[in-house]
Structures are given as C-alpha cells and as structure tokens.
Amino acid sequence: MAVIELKGVEKSFGSVKVIRGVDLKVEHGEFVVFVGPSGSGKSTLLRLVAGLEETSGGTILIDGRDVTNLGPAERELAMVFQSYALYPHKTIRGNMSFGLEVAGFPKDEIRQRVDEVARLLQLSDYLERKPRELSGGQRQRVAIGRAIVREPVAFMFDEPLSNLDAGLRVDMRIEITKLHQRLGATMIYVTHDQVEAMTLADRIVVLDKGIIQQTGSPLELYEHPANLFVAQFIGSPKMNVLPAAFKDGRISINGGVGIEAGKMTGTDVANVGIRPDDIEISPDGTGLIHGKVDVVERLGSDTFAYVAVPGAHAVTVRAPRDSAVAIGQDVGLTFRPERLQVFAADGASLRPRPGV
Amino acid sequence: MAIVSKTANSASFRNSRRWLTVALALYFIYTFIPIFYVIVSSTKSNADLFGTFGLWFSGDFHFWQNLQDLFTYQDGIFSRWLLNTILYSVVSGVGAALFATFAGYAFSKFEFVGKKLSFALVLGAVMIPQTALVIPIFLLLSKVGLVNTPWAVILPSLVFPPGVFLMKVYADDALSNELIEAGRVDGAGEVHIFFNIAFRLLTPGFATVLILAFVATWNNYFLPLVLLNSSDNFPVTVGLSQWYALATSGSGGAVLFSIVMAGSLVSIVPVIAAFLIMQRYWQGGLGAGGVKA
Numbered sequence: 154m155a156v157i158e159l160k161g162v163e164k165s166f167g168s169v170k171v172i173r174g175v176d177l178k179v180e181h182g183e184f185v186v187f188v189g190p191s192g193s194g195k196s197t198l199l200r201l202v203a204g205l206e207e208t209s210g211g212t213i214l215i216d217g218r219d220v221t222n223l224g225p226a227e228r229e230l231a232m233v234f235q236s237y238a239l240y241p242h243k244t245i246r247g248n249m250s251f252g253l254e255v256a257g258f259p260k261d262e263i264r265q266r267v268d269e270v271a272r273l274l275q276l277s278d279y280l281e282r283k284p285r286e287l288s289g290g291q292r293q294r295v296a297i298g299r300a301i302v303r304e305p306v307a308f309m310f311d312e313p314l315s316n317l318d319a320g321l322r323v324d325m326r327i328e329i330t331k332l333h334q335r336l337g338a339t340m341i342y343v344t345h346d347q348v349e350a351m352t353l354a355d356r357i358v359v360l361d362k363g364i365i366q367q368t369g370s371p372l373e374l375y376e377h378p379a380n381l382f383v384a385q386f387i388g389s390p391k392m393n394v395l396p397a398a399f400k401d402g403r404i405s406i407n408g409g410v411g412i413e414a415g416k417m418t419g420t421d422v423a424n425v426g427i428r429p430d431d432i433e434i435s436p437d438g439t440g441l442i443h444g445k446v447d448v449v450e451r452l453g454s455d456t457f458a459y460v461a462v463p464g465a466h467a468v469t470v471r472a473p474r475d476s477a478v479a480i481g482q483d484v485g486l487t488f489r490p491e492r493l494q495v496f497a498a499d500g501a502s503l504r505p506r507p508g509v
Numbered sequence: 510m511a512i513v514s515k516t517a518n519s520a521s522f523r524n525s526r527r528w529l530t531v532a533l534a535l536y537f538i539y540t541f542i543p544i545f546y547v548i549v550s551s552t553k554s555n556a557d558l559f560g561t562f563g564l565w566f567s568g569d570f571h572f573w574q575n576l577q578d579l580f581t582y583q584d585g586i587f588s589r590w591l592l593n594t595i596l597y598s599v600v601s602g603v604g605a606a607l608f609a610t611f612a613g614y615a616f617s618k619f620e621f622v623g624k625k626l627s628f629a630l631v632l633g634a635v636m637i638p639q640t641a642l643v644i645p646i647f648l649l650l651s652k653v654g655l656v657n658t659p660w661a662v663i664l665p666s667l668v669f670p671p672g673v674f675l676m677k678v679y680a681d682d683a684l685s686n687e688l689i690e691a692g693r694v695d696g697a698g699e700v701h702i703f704f705n706i707a708f709r710l711l712t713p714g715f716a717t718v719l720i721l722a723f724v725a726t727w728n729n730y731f732l733p734l735v736l737l738n739s740s741d742n743f744p745v746t747v748g749l750s751q752w753y754a755l756a757t758s759g760s761g762g763a764v765l766f767s768i769v770m771a772g773s774l775v776s777i778v779p780v781i782a783a784f785l786i787m788q789r790y791w792q793g794g795l796g797a798g799g800v801k802a
C-alpha cells in the first residue's frame with residue numbers, strides 16, 4: 154500500500170511538452186484510472202511514476218519519500234505492460250520468480266510464493282511452460298502474477314487488456330476488480346477505453362494534451378463534467394452537443410425556444426450537452442427541437458436512434474427497446490432540463506458542481 | 510479488375526520456373542567447381558595432378574598419402590598452423606561477436622551523447638577494408654612490441670564493424686523495450702538484464718556475427734602475412750601460400766603441389782563444420798510469445 158503524490162510533474166521529449174504540470178494524489182489502496190485519447194500522455198505519466206522515464210520538472214513522492222530521481226527498482230512498484238513483456242526464454246515459473254531472485258529471496262520462499270500466486274490466478278498447471286505455449290489471456294495473467302509475487306507497494310497497469318478479445322476483456326476486468334479488493338493495493342491503470350475506466354475506477358483522471366482535465370469518481374465525471382472534452386469523452390454513446398445561446402435569462406437551443414437557465418456560473422453560453430439517456434422522442438411538433446430519424450440501431454437491450462437535426466450534429470437518442478421509432482420519421486425531442494449541461498465558448502462547464 | 514497471380518499449373522509458371530532452375534543450376538556449378546577441383550586434386554599424386562584431367566579423379570587414389578605427407582612435411586608444422594588458425598579464429602570470433610553484441614545493444618537501447626556520431630563512424634568503418642589498415646596496424650603494434658605474437662592477429666580481428674551494425678539492427682527488432690523495462694521494474698540491474706534477458710534473445714544474431722567474424726579471421730591472409738614473421742605463428746593461409754611459393758619456385762617443390770591441395774581441403778573442413786554446428790542457433794522464433802506483437 155502506498156500513497157503516490159505528483160507535484161507539478163512535467164515531461165518533454167526534446168522540445169515537445171508531453172506532460173504539462175500534473176498535480177495528483179493517489180491515496181492508499183485507491184484504484185485510479187488514467188483515461189484520455191491516444192497521445193494524451195497517459196502512458197508517459199504512468200512511466201514517470203514507475204521511474205521508466207525521467208521527469209523534466211516537478212516531484213514524485215511515494216509514501217512521502219521523494220523518488221523523483223530514483224530508478225524503477227528503488228520505487229518498489231510493479232508494472233503490467235500492454236505487450237505483457239514476459240521473458241520468452243523463461244518458463245512461467247521463471248518469469249514469476251525473476252524479481253524475487255534478483256532481490257535475493259531464499260529458494261524455498263520463492264517457490265512457495267510463486268505457487269501461491271499461481272493458484273490465485275489459476276496458473277498452477279502452466280508453471281513449467283514457456284510463454285509462447287499460453288493463450289493471450291493466460292499470458293496476461295502471468296504478467297499480473299509476476300507483478301503480484303513481489304508484493305509491491307503499488308501496481309501500474311498500461312492498457313493491460315487491450316490485446317484481448319472483447320469477451321476475455323470483460324472477464325479479466327472483473328478479475329482485476331476482485332484482485333484489487335483482495336490485495337487492497339494502490340493501483341494506477343491506464344486505458345483509453347472509457348467503459349473500462351468507469352467500471353474499474355475509484356477515481357478517474359481524464360487527460361488531454363498532457364493536462365488533467367478533471368479528476369473524480371466515475372459518476373461525478375458522468376454527471377458533472379468540468380468541460381466539453383470530459384463530457385464528450387466519458388459515457389457511451391457520446392454526449393450530444395448542440396449550439397446554444399443565452400437570451401433574456403433563458404437558454405435557446407439550436408435557435409429554438411428558450412428554456413429555463415437554472416443555476417449558472419456565467420452567461421457566455423455556446424453549447425449545451427445532453428446524454429442520449431436524457432432525451433425522449435415525442436411526436437413531431439412537440440419537444441424542444443425536431444429532426445428526422447436517420448438510423449435506428451436495435452441492440453436488444455436498447456434502441457439507439459440517430460436523429461438528424463437541421464443546423465446541428467446528429468443527435469443520439471436512447472429509446473426503450475420496444476420503441477416504434479422508424480427511419481425517416483419526423484420526430485420532436487424532449488430533454489430532461491435538470492440533466493442539461495451548459496458550456497461556455499472555451500468549453501468550460503457553466504453548471505456549478507454540487508459543493509463547489 | 511482482380512489481380513490473378515500465376516498458379517502452379519499455368520504454362521507460364523512452369524516455363525519461368527524451368528528457366529530459373531537452369532539459371533540457378535549454372536550458378537551452382539560455377540560456385541562449386543573450385544571446391545570440386547580441390548577435392549579431386551587432393552586425391553592425386555603430384556604427377557597425376559599435372560598429367561590427368563583436372564576435374565576428374567585419376568585411377569590412382571593418393572589421398573591418404575597426401576594427408577600423411579601434409580602432416581609430416583617440415584616436422585609436421587602444418588598441424589601447428591592449423592592450431593594457430595583455430596586459436597586465432599575462435600578467440601577473434603567469440604571476442605568480436607561479444608563486443609558487437611555489447612555495442613549493438615547499447616546503440617539500440619540506450620540514449621547517450623554522441624550516439625549518432627559514433628554509429629556513423631561504425632557505418633563508415635564497414636566501408637574500409639581491413640587490408641587498407643594493415644600497415645597502420647603494423648606500425649601501432651610494433652610500437653608496443655606485439656608484432657609476431659598471436660595478439661597481432663587477434664587484437665585487430667576483434668574489431669568487426671559489420672557485426673556491430675548487424676547486432677544493432679537485430680536488437681532493434683528482436684528485443685522489445687518493454688522487456689528490458691520489465692526487467693528494470695523487477696529490480697534487475699543493467700548488467701543482469703543484459704546477460705539474463707537480452708543476451709538470450711540476441712543469440713541468433715550473436716551466432717551470425719560469430720560465424721562471420723570466425724570465417725573472416727580463418728580466411729584472413731594479408732594481416733597475418735604482414736604482422737607475423739616466424740613460421741611457428743603462421744595460420745594455415747600464410748603457411749600454405751609459402752609452400753605454394755616454394756613449389757612454384759621449383760626448388761625441391763615437386764612434391765609440394767599435392768600437399769598444398771590436401772592442405773587446402775583440410776583447411777576448409779572446420780569452417781564447414783562450424784557452419785553446421787552454428788545452424789541450430791539460427792532457429793527462428795526464440796522470442797515468440799514474450800511480447801504480443
């Protein structure tokens with residue numbers, strides 16, 4: 154268990170600033186997920202914590218100890234790589250023992266610890282095999298096992314599931330959640346899959362262009378995104394964004410009639426956002442805006458309708474699964490006003506967050 | 510329009526295959542004739558060597574006699590030469606391959622000041638034939654009194670720039686950075702990582718460089734010719750050429766031609782053996798399964 158603290162951490166490659174001043178505190182036993190689009194600096198930030206990259210500025214503390222200039226070995230963290238990075242010439246047992254051997258543990262204890270972890274991860278039958286003789290999911294478990302045996306102070310995961318097929322990914326996700334509960338260890342997990350982020354995280358850190366956009370619990374980010382970027386990044390399907398303006402104390406959406414503005418921290422309204430769940434399809438002529446149904450996707454559990462709205466992007470609506478909505482139909486769209494997000498021209502949210 | 514390649518049954522495929530086979534067969538004959546000539550000649554007596562058709566065996570099988578002469582002529586100095594060649598080639602080969610592996614790994618996996626420049630120097634050095642450097646090497650080594658010692662051949666042969674280049678390219682490809690990083694996170698030091706993780710995965714490259722450097726030293730003629738002057742230190746190449754010179758100059762050289770032929774044959778056998786032995790280290794896919802591509 155460990156507290157990991159980043160203070161003003163920066164990283165440049167040559168003249169390119171990749172991480173621009175990150176402040177973050179990860180508490181004991183917390184599961185923190187870094188999400189963000191490709192190239193946002195998630196891996197780089199994780200590698201800075203692990204000691205695989207040198208910082209260009211700022212400090213990193215683990216349990217209050219300044220580790221900024223220490224190598225990965227001295228930080229006593231474990232890391233699970235996207236490519237698994239198993240030692241191909243060693244057996245599974247050899248892979249899991251390596252760190253303990255380096256640390257000079259007695260043979261008996263190594264054997265005992267590896268056996269124990271192998272049992273935990275259902276790898277006991279494969280200990281004498283080579284990595285190439287295992288399936289992708291098994292290799293991933295070995296990589297996790299290799300991290301666990303060393304009983305590190307914290308775990309780093311860099312997109313550990315992205316090479317697995319969808320079904321296995323869900324299974325492993327649940328395994329990792331269980332593992333976190335069992336070990337109670339501090340974990341930092343990188344993914345660009347926001348579903349993974351939502352399901353695993355105690356707290357999500359949304360990164361874009363090397364800057365933390367928002368930090369918070371999955372529900373906080375979902376319900377109170379700090380800006381347009383977070384709003385669109387978290388949640389699937391994406392939040393709908395429509396142009397809007399502030400007129401006479403009301404918010405006019407897409408040039409239509411205004412609705413009650415409610416509490417806001419400013420009035421330079423440029424966009425509103427509304428999640429597909431918070432829209433209802435109503436007969437043509439009713440509702441706040443209207444459009445024509447373009448595509449209907451029936452997933453069984455839900456039906457998604459994509460409605461072309463003149464002057465705006467297509468609006469995604471989540472309808473009940475037995476909804477009768479049909480392609481080509483003219484419909485009205487009704488929003489739940491209390492769920493409406495309001496954004497300024499610079500993307501910042503104009504809705505005060507509870508407690509702010 | 511779909512692109513349809515020639516199938517194995519089409520006439521044009523069979524036709525082009527026939528021509529390619531003929532071309533390759535001709536090339537094979539062209540390469541093999543000198544070796545065949547050596548094999549045939551080493552079975553002939555000196556008289557038959559000049560009196561019978563060169564590319565076929567004569568009735569008189571003189572091979573064992575030639576071998577015996579080879580190893581007894583001048584008090585059996587040929588075995589001494591053979592041992593010298595083996596010593597020089599093995600030490601230089603292993604040494605050069607090791608250094609090339611160290612250097613290639615460093616060029617591939619580490620950032621350091623002057624990396625680009627030093628690698629450019631390595632590439633430049635690939636272009637310079639060692640022959641051009643033999644005289645400077647001679648002058649250097651004579652300053653430190655190493656001329657006419659085994660070191661005079663071994664030290665310069667440890668420098669093998671093509672090997673460094675090969676190992677850099679091989680390490681780029683065969684050794685993922687994440688594997689090294691996994692080692693670091695596991696707490697291993699750089700030396701430990703190199704010998705316990707990296708080196709194992711670089712073995713096929715190491716074997717390639719080893720055999721190339723080994724053969725280069727085995728066949729080296731000009732360097733030992735210049736740097737060695739006592740017959741006891743000669744490798745086979747220099748020794749045999751001296752006998753050959755003796756034979757052509759005529760003085761008592763009548764018996765020598767067939768011995769030189771037998772000597773040539775004996776001197777290529779270990780190289781072929783080395784190739785066969787090293788073959789198993791070229792097995793592909795040693796790194797498979799460690800990292801998902």
Ligand SMILES: Nc1ncnc2c1ncn2[C@@H]1O[C@H](COP(=O)(O)OP(=O)(O)OP(=O)(O)O)[C@@H](O)[C@H]1O
Nearest residue numbers: 166171189190191192193194195196197198344345
């Ligand atoms: N060693 C490096 N040298 C130069 N630039 C680098 C290096 N490593 C990363 N970068 C750059 O830093 C930026 C952030 O990279 P990073 O790998 O952290 O992104 P990421 O968020 O993990 O993306 P992905 O989801 O694609 O893995 C990218 O623009 C990348 O090109």
Ligand SMILES: [Mg+2]
Nearest residue numbers: 195196197312
């Ligand atoms: Mg990444």
